[in-house]
Each structure stands twice: as C-alpha cells, then as structure tokens.
Amino acid sequence: MTEHKKISDFIAETRERFNLVNLLSGVCWGVLIMSAGMLCVACVYVFAGYAVNRRWFWLPAVCGAVFALGWYLLRRLDTISSAARADKFFGLHDSLLSAESFYRHDRRNGIYELQARCTVGLIEKADASKIRFRLPRRLLGTAFILAVLAAGLCFLDNSPAVAARIEEQKQVDERTAKINEYLKKQYEELEKKLTPEQKEQLKKSELKKRIGEFQKNKDLKEMMSKLAGIEKEFRKLSAQAAAKQDEKFLKKLGREMANSKMTKKLGAELSAGEFSKAAKTLKDFKSSEQKKKGKDSKAIRDAMKRLARQMSGENENSDSAEGNQSSRQGDVEKAASKFRESTQKMKSGEQGEEGENGESGEFKEADSDLDDMAGEMELLDMKLDFSDKMGEMAEMMGMCQNFAMNGPGKEGGMKGMPGIGESKGKEPGKGIGTASAGNRRDGGDKINPAGKTTELKGVKGSGPSAVSVSDASSGSGVTGSAANAEKKKAFKRQVENFVRREDIPENLKGGVKEYFEIVHKKEN
C-alpha cells in the first residue's frame, strides 16, 4: 500500500466519523431548539390567557429538524477540511492537509515523498476510532428542562376572561348561524310574495349582498353592525316603496279630482305630478273659499291646508324619501284621516247651511270628491303593502339584533322567529313583524284603518318632549318587576343600536348617546 493510499484511507475514515459527530451534534441542537420552541409556543398561549394548543408544537419540531439537517449539511466535511480537522484533532501539525494537498497538485517526489512518509508515520500512531460523539449533557439537560416546562404549561386551562370571551364568540357564531339561516329563509319567502316590479326593486337594492355577507362574524360588534346595515337596507327599500306609492296615489287622486269642476285645476296638476303647483292651487282655493264660507267651512279649509302641506312635502321629499319614511307614511295616513273628518264635517255643515248658500250643489260635488279621496287614501294602506313588508322586515332585523344581543329566551329575543324563539321564548312565534313589534320602537306610524282617531298632533321635532325624567335618590329606585327591567335593558340596547346606525346624523348621535349615558348612570 502506498503512502498516499494510507493517508487517503485515514482521511476517509476520519471524515466519516466527523460527519457522524456533526449529525448527532446537529440533532442535539435541534432537540434544544425544538424544546425552546415548544416552551415559546406554550408561553405565548399562557401569557395570552389561553390553554396551550398542542397542535402548534409541530412548528418547533419542524424547526428543530430543519436546523439539525441544515447544521449537518452546512458543516459536512469534504476531504481537505476533514484532513485539516483530523490534523487538529490528532495534533499532526497540518501533516494530513499538506500531504493531501501536495498529492492533489501532483507533487509526489523528492521532499514531498518524504513528507508523505513522515505523515504515514504520524497517522500510524493515530487511532481514528478516538473520534467519538460525546453526548452534550448540558445541552440535552437544558432541552429536557425546557420540554418539561412546556409540558407543564400544557396543563394550564384558559383564564376566566378568555373562557368568557370564547363562550361569547361561540354564542356569536351560533347566533350568526341562526340569524343567517333565518334571514335567508325570510328573504326567499319575501321574494315569493312580491310583484315583479317589487322584485325588480328588491334586486336593485344591496339587500341580498348584505345578507350574503352575514356569514361569519368575529365579534358581537361586527354582527350588530351588519344587522344594522341590513336593517338600513330594509328601511331604505320601505321608504323608496312608500315614496313611489305616495306618488301613484296622489296622481290617481288628481285624476279623480280632475273630474270635478271645482277641483279640476288641482286634479290636473296632481295627475301631472306637479305637486308644488298643486299645493299653491290648493292654497289659493282655500283663500277664495274662506271668503265664501266663513267660519263653518273652517274645518274643510284646515283639511285642505293640511293636504296642501302634505303635497308640498311630497314634492320636496320625493328624492330623499328614505330618511323620514315613517313620518311621511304617517302623514299620508293622517291626510286620509283628516279628509275623512273633513268630509264628515262638510256633510254636517251642509245640513245646517242648506238654503242659505246657493253654492251647496258644488259642495256636494266636492263632498263626493273628498269621499273618493278618503277612500283612495284608505286604499293606500293596501298599496303600501311592499313598504309595510320592508318595514316589517326592518322590525324583524330589530328582533334579530335583540336576539344577537341577548340570545334566545329573553323578552327582546326573536320570539317571532320560527325555530329560534319558539323553544325558549315566552310566547310562540307569530310570524314576521307581529310578535315583537311592541318590543322595539313604537311600532311606526301605521295607517289606522278605523279612520277617526282623535289624537293630539304636533309638528315633529318642534314641540316639547313627551318624556319627562324624574330624578330619584341614588340606589333607592326599585324596579316594578324583572320583566320591566328586562324591557328597559332591551330599550337601552335598541337605543345603542339606533345610535350605531349609519343613517343617524353625527350631530344627533352625540345627544342621543349623552342621553343614554345619563339614563344608564341613573340606572346604576
């Protein structure tokens, strides 16, 4: 065997052993990294208040394995570096390195041969088996301690706050799923009941999109926000439908009035959709009639005046109907009611004045027209079917919000929602918009089919508040019943939801919120 053969064999043997040591060393470091990583993962969970999720332990395990592999690959020795390391290990003073390098550069004679011989003499004394892997006890001990700590942290449970948050999220998810299912079902039912025109209107709205977005909510706030958005869409649709129906009604009214000699001009303007002009004509008509009729026709004039105001308001608000939909709807109902009153009064006035006034025949004609108008206005209640449906859906959204806030079984919950409120609600479901209309805001300004109601009407927003707050001594107030307290609570949440809505002007939100805070403080 030549000198170089012996040298290369020795280097190969040492290389194999060094690489094995490298691998085992890398594995040990990998274990340490894995343990440290596991502890980090556990600490992250524990410091956040959660119970440790052991599924994430795969990450440090993979990191440790990658590190061990990377360590081995990066530190893997080639022949020259192995020779240099063996020189250092056995104290050969670069003999192996020099011999291998000289041989590779084809320097093999003369003093190079002597060098090779000298190196062989040195390696014969060296024992490659001395290259052993020494177990890094400190390193492995540290890894073990870290792993034990990580395992110990795995036994810790969620903190109370986190448990409550998880429970809340769970409820939010459950309620989201139920509300989502309910919304879809209601939407499908609604679609079936609508006329093609209404369907078209429904399609144009963002309602479906918003309902579609109501799939997953990260928290209650988001869920409430989405519900408010859907409610807003319903109200918008309702307002649009009401505006359209109002316009139709007034035009039809105009056509009817055009048949009468006395109200021909007014009827023509109404049927042409020129509501401002119609209002003006009606005012003129009022002043001329005042001269003629005096005190007895005051009631008719008042009715006419209101109608004028109503029509004037219609014209102004036809483009921006959504904001005050409920008041407008109420105004139309009131107009119908007042017309009925006017008709009645006119009839009674006619009886008293017969023979005194030569124009009694014309009044009879007007009486007939006004009767028709009143009849038409009553019909409006039916025509506003779509608007009502939207309003009911909006109220149903209020129920959903209550359900989202309080969950099933509470008074403000979705008792009217089949499958949700039935099991735990106090009353069985009654259908859309009927069961808990009273639980939400004051049921809206619905048209009273009975007609003659005597109620005090003021201009909205200008009169004194009907609500008076009586201060009680702190802590002395006693609730009438648990149900009453729940009602107040529900009302409070409704106000919160109301404030959260986007269609409330910013300058009003502050006032409402302040009011709510005052009430809240008093409650506490």
Added chain:
Amino acid sequence: MTDAIVMDSEVAQSEVEHFIEEFSRIRKEISRFIVGQEDIIEKVLTAIVCGGHVLLEGVPGLGKTALVMTIAKVMNLNFGRVQFTPDLLPADLLGTNILTDRDGRKQFEFQKGPIFVNILLADEINRATPKTQSALLEVMQEKTVTVAQHKHSLHLPFFVLATQNPIEMDGTYPLPEAQLDRFFFKLRVTLPGHDEFFEILNRTCGSDEVELDAVTDGENILRMGNTIRHVPIEKTIQDYLIKIVRATHPEDHAAPEIVKKYVRYGASPRAAQAMLSAARVTAILRGRYHVSREDIQDVACAALRHRIILSFEGEAEGICTDTIIQGIINQ
C-alpha cells in the same frame, strides 16, 4: 503554494539530515558557553541560516555581545565588532578611498572598513547617528558597499548582529523604519533564571575557561540555507501566513480591534518572507518536511515585533507589539 526546489527524495533526506545535524552541533557548542537562552540561540541561528540579520535588545550584562562572539567562534567566520557611537561616520564603517603611493604612482585605493567580515557585531547600534545607521541599509540588503561609484561585494555569508539597550535612551537615535525592516528578527534577551545565574557564575568566574571549537564554516551555513528552500508549504497555510501579516495593518478589514486602535503602520512583505524562511527552519528542526501553522506562530513575534509601528495611542498606553501580534494570532 510556494514551489519547493525539486530534488530526489534521497538527496533531500540527506540534506535535511545534514541541516539538522549541523544546527544541533552549532547549538550544542554555543550552549557550552552561553547558559540558557535556548530560544534566543535557536532564533539567532535560524536568522543566520536564512541569511538574515538580528537585532538583540536587552539591558546591559545579559550576554548579548558574548553570544555574538561565541557564534562567530563556533562558526569559524570572520568576525568584526564596531562600537556604535554618536561620532561614528559611515566611512568609519564602510571604508573609504585613500591616496596611496605604489611604485611611484599615486592612486586612490579603497580601504575596507570593519564591515567587510562575515559576522558584524554592531554594538549599541542606536547610539550612532541616523546618517551612520543609514550606511548599513545597502550592506544589509544587497550585501554590497558602494563607495565612489564602485560597488564592493561582501563575502558570504554575511550577517549583522546588532544590539541595543532599551532603557538607556539618552543620546540615542531610534532606528529608522527602513533599517528596522532589514533585520530578520528582533530578539529580546531576558534575565536568566536562578539556576542559569548559578551556572553563569560557575562558568565565568572560575579558573577554567571554556574553549570553544569551530564546528562549522561559512560553506555549511550557505548549504543549510539552500536546504530550507526545499521545504514546501501548503496553500492554505501560506494563506494563513499572509493573513497574519496583512492583519498587522490597521486599514486591513481583517485587522483586529487592537491593531486598528494602536498600530500606525504594519509589517511589510519582507516580514512575510522572513516568517516563511524561519517557519521552514522551524519545521525541519521539528522533524517535519512541511510548514505548519504552529511553525508560523512560533516565529511571528520575532519577525513582526520590530516591523509594527505603534500609533500615538499605542505608545502613550505602553502597548507592546508582542501583545498585538498575539491578538492577531488568536483572532
């Protein structure tokens, strides 16, 4: 890697054996008179074999001059001693042209100075003026003397063994960098230990005087110098040597912080040549046929310490160049 001169393995072996034998014989003979100082003796002999000059630094009375005179005797070489004084002139050292009358004809004849020897002892070299010190520049590097446009070659081997006193600085002239760089090694002669003191007294204060034998000659010295040129050095080890020398320069990116802070100028390529030659001698003396990192580390201090010029901060803080060199090696 540096190519070694290729010769037959048998010849190479005999040359190496001759080197080791001669070196050992000289060292042994010197040790008969000089007590201790083994490292100094080995380094001086190394420098002589490599054809370099040595600057011996130490306080008076440590045997510097005695060592040089012993070496001259053992090597059987022409020896000259010049006591460097402030009034010493270059002509006093190198020689000068004088007017002579030969067969009735007057002519200028070059009168050789004391430098025309094999071993020159420049005692207390830092007491001469820079002008006289500079007269040694050519002779130390080229081994020639140029006077009146005539170049005179010195007999080989030639080497200067200079001494200087590090503590008595009054009336001295520090050697210029160019002069320092021409010294192969700068060796610090230290105080002997107790046992060595004892032996020194026994050998020098008794009635018996040690008779030294000339165990070698100039020819053998030159042959030994030729032998070391055959010792190969592997590429990575040569890289290591170069890195060490380059690291003495503060502007080098691999220089350690201590160099950047305290060194004004680092070692020259001549230092790398000196280190390589000396490392080869060390390798042969250690029974190897190649240069290793340890050989380089062994000679680094002696070869570099006088070639590193300290900065103001280094001088002010009393930093020793050996500390800087150790810092580079340990990097």
